[in-house]
Amino acid sequence: MKPPPNATGLDDNWRRWIAENLLLGCHPDTVAASLLQAGIGAVQARGEIEMAMRSPYLQGAQRLSNRLAKRDWVIDIQSRLNRIAPAQVPRHHCPSGQVFFDDYYRRNLPVIITGMLGDCAALTKWNIAYFQQHFGDREVEVQFGREADPQYEQNSISHKRVMRFGDYAALVQNSGRTNDFYMTANNDTRNREALRELWQDVPALTPYLTPAPAGTGFFWFGPAGTVTPFHHDLTNNFMAQIVGRKRVRLIAPCEVNRVANVRHCFSQVDGRRIDLQQFPAMAGVPVLDVELAPGEILFLPVGWWHFVEALDMTVTISATHFRWPNDFYTNYPASHDF
Numbered sequence: 001m002k003p004p005p006n007a008t009g010l011d012d013n014w015r016r017w018i019a020e021n022l023l024l025g026c027h028p029d030t031v032a033a034s035l036l037q038a039g040i041g042a043v044q045a046r047g048e049i050e051m052a053m054r055s056p057y058l059q060g061a062q063r064l065s066n067r068l069a070k071r072d073w074v075i076d077i078q079s080r081l082n083r084i085a086p087a088q089v090p091r092h093h094c095p096s097g098q099v100f101f102d103d104y105y106r107r108n109l110p111v112i113i114t115g116m117l118g119d120c121a122a123l124t125k126w127n128i129a130y131f132q133q134h135f136g137d138r139e140v141e142v143q144f145g146r147e148a149d150p151q152y153e154q155n156s157i158s159h160k161r162v163m164r165f166g167d168y169a170a171l172v173q174n175s176g177r178t179n180d181f182y183m184t185a186n187n188d189t190r191n192r193e194a195l196r197e198l199w200q201d202v203p204a205l206t207p208y209l210t211p212a213p214a215g216t217g218f219f220w221f222g223p224a225g226t227v228t229p230f231h232h233d234l235t236n237n238f239m240a241q242i243v244g245r246k247r248v249r250l251i252a253p254c255e256v257n258r259v260a261n262v263r264h265c266f267s268q269v270d271g272r273r274i275d276l277q278q279f280p281a282m283a284g285v286p287v288l289d290v291e292l293a294p295g296e297i298l299f300l301p302v303g304w305w306h307f308v309e310a311l312d313m314t315v316t317i318s319a320t321h322f323r324w325p326n327d328f329y330t331n332y333p334a335s336h337d338f
């Protein structure tokens with residue numbers, strides 16, 4: 001019930017505020033009391049509220065709000081069930097494509113797949129020396145200056161820098177723990193081509209993925225301490241860990257109303273320390289914690305919120321070209337402000 005910003009007298013800012021609070025279910029007397037406290041006369045305040053309640057525009061918005069409330073009720077069923085018996089992320093050794101589809105992909109449930117990278121050449125070949133010897137002179141794109149920008153993930157385009165891959169590898173090796181620089185999926189337009197031979201060291205995972213041109217996928221490389229804030233993807237995603245360990249925190253899609261999602265696919269909640277004073281709606285929200293080790297693949301289902309933190313120097317490969325339909329972005333809301 002805070003007053004609207006930049007409101008002077010009973011202007012359109014106040015009228016929007018009146019409409020929003022009525023739609024949120026505030027009693028007209030409560031709305032009127034706030035107007036009186038702001039110095040607006042009783043007759044004018046009551047008249048404005050009555051006019052708003054008679055407006056066919058507000059009545060139409062109320063019907064839409066009612067439909068959304070029903071949708072929220074349905075979504076909240078799963079949220080309440082998750083609190084009764086919090087889920088765990090299972091590890092499944094070499095599931096067949098059909099088992100993976102039936103038990104996880106179709107059900108929109110995360111799983112860690114083990115055993116499928118047992119003969120992956122990248123597990124034994126990829127290290128700083130190998131990168132410098134074979135790809136040191138290639139020019140790659142990296143994100144820099146992340147620690148100075150609280151919104152570094154949303155502003156990733158402004159943090160791009162091109163440099164020699166060998167120089168970047170040396171920087172990763174000698175930096176210690178930091179989140180200031182990171183090579184991520186947002187840099188892959190250039191990096192797929194620059195590091196194209198690396199993909200020969202990664203298995204095709206044909207039980208789950210479609211045949212694809214070499215280099216299809218995303219390359220993540222950085223020091224211990226790199227963080228990808230809570231967000232959700234618009235597709236299903238495989239996250240194959242090659243070097244080092246990562247901590248991943250997951251929240252089910254049905255918690256969308258509690259994770260402070262005000263812009264696009266990002267949450268304002270800090271996964272390193274969930275502040276319940278700042279985000280009281282997060283109280284009781286089940287957060288699934290997993291540690292992903294080299295040779296393991298995490299299936300990140302579409303819509304699942306996830307926070308990722310590198311525990312060591314890490315290299316990760318991600319992929320989205322599954323054998324089954326994976327277009328969940330075509331009908332994504334055109335407006336990204338929530």
